Amino acid sequence: MTEPRLFVDHDLQAEQPLTLTGNHHHYLAKVLRLGAGATVKLFNGRDGEWRAVIDHMTRQGVEMILRERLRPQAVEPDLWLLFAPIKGKRVDTIAEKAGELGVSRIMPVITQRTVVSRVNVDRLRANAREAAEQCERLTLPEVMEPLDLGAAIASWPAGRVLLLADERASATPIAEALADLARESARPAAVLIGPEGGFAEDEKRLVRALPDCVPVSLGPRLLRADTAVFATLALWQAHLGDWRGGDAGWSQ
Numbered sequence: 001m002t003e004p005r006l007f008v009d010h011d012l013q014a015e016q017p018l019t020l021t022g023n024h025h026h027y028l029a030k031v032l033r034l035g036a037g038a039t040v041k042l043f044n045g046r047d048g049e050w051r052a053v054i055d056h057m058t059r060q061g062v063e064m065i066l067r068e069r070l071r072p073q074a075v076e077p078d079l080w081l082l083f084a085p086i087k088g089k090r091v092d093t094i095a096e097k098a099g100e101l102g103v104s105r106i107m108p109v110i111t112q113r114t115v116v117s118r119v120n121v122d123r124l125r126a127n128a129r130e131a132a133e134q135c136e137r138l139t140l141p142e143v144m145e146p147l148d149l150g151a152a153i154a155s156w157p158a159g160r161v162l163l164l165a166d167e168r169a170s171a172t173p174i175a176e177a178l179a180d181l182a183r184e185s186a187r188p189a190a191v192l193i194g195p196e197g198g199f200a201e202d203e204k205r206l207v208r209a210l211p212d213c214v215p216v217s218l219g220p221r222l223l224r225a226d227t228a229v230f231a232t233l234a235l236w237q238a239h240l241g242d243w244r245g246g247d248a249g250w251s252q
Contacts, residue, residue, distance in 0.1 A: 003051070004032060005041040005133045007140055012047040012066055021061040028054070028062050041070065045139040048073040076139055077241040080105040080160070080190035082152060083229055085116040090226045095124040099131030099141050101233040102241060108146040113197035119146045153206055161189040163236070164207050164215045165228050167198065171217040174232065178239035181214070189240065191232045196225050 004027070010018045020028065028034050036056050043049045049071040052064040081103045085091050098106050106128060108119050125143045132140050156162065161181060163174070172180075181187075192207065199207070207213055218228055237243040 003039055003041050004028065004034075005043070005049075005136065007129055007133055008042050008044050010042075010044060012042060012044055012050045012069075014066060014068070016066045017055070018052070018064055018066065019061040020064065025061050029057055034062075039067075040064065042066070043138055046073060049136075049138060071138065073138055076104065076137065077102050077237070078104050078188040079233070079236060079241065080107060080188075081193075081229065081233065082107045082109050082190060083193045084109060084111045084114045084149075084195035084225065085119050085146065086196060086225050087116060091116070091119070092123060092127050094226050094229050095127040095143065096131045097230055098233065099128040099137070100135045101230070102137060102237060103141050103233065104139070106141050106143045107152065108144070109149045109152050109192075110146055111149045111195050111203060112200040113195045115195065115197075121145055149203060150206065153210060156210055156212070157188075158212070159187060160212060161187050162207070162210055162213045163189065163191045163232065164204075164213055165191070165193050165218055165232055166204060166208075166215040167217065167222065171215040174216040174218055174235055175239070177214050177216045178235060182239055186240075189236065191229070191236065193225055193228045193232065 006020075006024055008018075008020065008024070028040065034040075034054055036054055038054045040052050040054065041049055042052050048069050050066050050069050052066045055063045055065055057063070079102060081098050083094060085108045086094075095106060106124065108121075108124075121143060128141045128143055163177070208215060218231060223231065
């Protein structure tokens with residue numbers, strides 16, 4: 001059986017006892033039915049990944065002892081995802097796949113053509129957390145409360161590249177744009193994907209006015225919003241992120 005892997009808020013160090021309660025207790029005791037001697041992998045986004053051994057179970061929690069550090073904490077890509085929320089379970093899939101694809105911050109943005117009136121941020125966080133646990137990354141993506149697109153652009157941090165997925169013919173093909181960025185000094189980055197109806201023209205002008213905005217084309221086919229998210233994130237990781245291995249195009 002594959003060792004369960006969980007994100008925890010506890011500090012992690014050798015021979016440290018700790019107690020897992022709540023959902024973690026239910027999952028280990030009731031779902032997996034683990035007992036004394038079973039091992040679990042733990043990470044907290046700060047101290048790397050550790051193996052813990054279950055000492056015993058109580059009705060209130062799982063008593064564990066940390067035994068060994070499996071991996072030290074490592075710097076991960078600094079990549080944000082801004083996306084207009086979409087209907088149904090596909091928005092949950094966006095959070096899940098963003099977690100798998102190494103996004104550091106997930107930011108739902110409300111645009112003029114966004115049709116979703118309410119975003120369940122707690123559910124997005126749960127999906128992103130479960131994806132991070134399963135894909136063995138060492139951090140959790142930060143999931144933000146929804147923000148108006150105009151407010152997000154008004155507070156945009158200087159120096160962070162913003163890839164705007166834009167169907168306009170004047171946009172640079174994404175592979176070409178990413179190859180150009182790979183030749184520059186490493187910079188933090190973000191991806192902006194619009195609603196299924198596309199951005200309004202005044203929104204495009206607003207975003208394109210940012211000095212660090214790079215409008216990119218995703219090819220000749222009109223993609224669904226969630227497909228555009230996955231494609232753009234995957235291409236960024238391949239050209240600039242940790243898919244390349246070695247010296248990746250990002251900084252701490």
